[in-house]
Amino acid sequence: MDQGWAALVAAAVAGLLTLGGAWAGARRQISDQAHAAHDQWLREQRQQAYLTLIDAWDQAVGAMDQLIDEWDDIMHAMDQQGDSDEFHEYIVDRVGGVGAAVEHPLERVALLGPEPIDAAVQRMDILIRGAQRWLGNMAAPYARNREWGSLWPDKMDAFRQARAEFVTAAKDELRRVPRPGKR
Secondary structure: OHHHHHHHHHHHHHHHHHHHHHHHHHHHHHHHHHHHHHHHHHHHHHHHHHHHHHHHHHHHHHHHHHHHHHHHHHHHHHHHOOOHHHHHHHHHHHHHHHHHHHHHHHHHHHHHOOHHHHHHHHHHHHHHHHHHHHHHHHHOHHHOOOOOHHHHHHHHHHHHHHHHHHHHHHHHHHHOOOOOOOO
C-alpha cells in the first residue's frame, strides 16, 4: 500500500504543478497580449499626434512668414487709417493665434513621448514662443523704424531645423520594431 500512496501523492503533486504552470502561463499570455495591444494603441496615437504636430507647425510657421511679408502693408494701412497706435496690439493678437494653434499638438506629442521626442518638442516650443515675443517686440512703437527684417531668415532656418530634428526623432521612434518580451 505504501507504493500506491506514493504513486498517488506523486500524481497529485504533478497534477497540481501542471495546473499551476498552466495558470501562470495563461496569466503571462494575457499580460503579454494586453501589453502588445497597449503598445499598438500607443504607437498609433503617437503616429497621429506626430503628423498633426507637423501640419500645425507648418501652418504656424507659414502664418508667421506671411505676416512678415505683409508687415509693411499692414503698418502702412493702419497708419493711413489713423490706427497706428493699434499696430502692436494687432501683431500680438495675430501671432498669439498662431502660437495657440500649435500649442495643443505640441502638448499632445509631449504627453505621448517618448523621451527622444521630448527634446525636439521642447525646442519647437521654445522657438515658437520666442518668435511670438520677438514679433511682438518688433511691432512695438520703439522698434518700428529699426532694420530687423534681415533677421527673419535666420528664424526661418531655425524653424526648419527644429522641424527636421523632430521628423528624424519621430521616424526613429515609429520605425523602431517592437521586440517580443521586452518591456
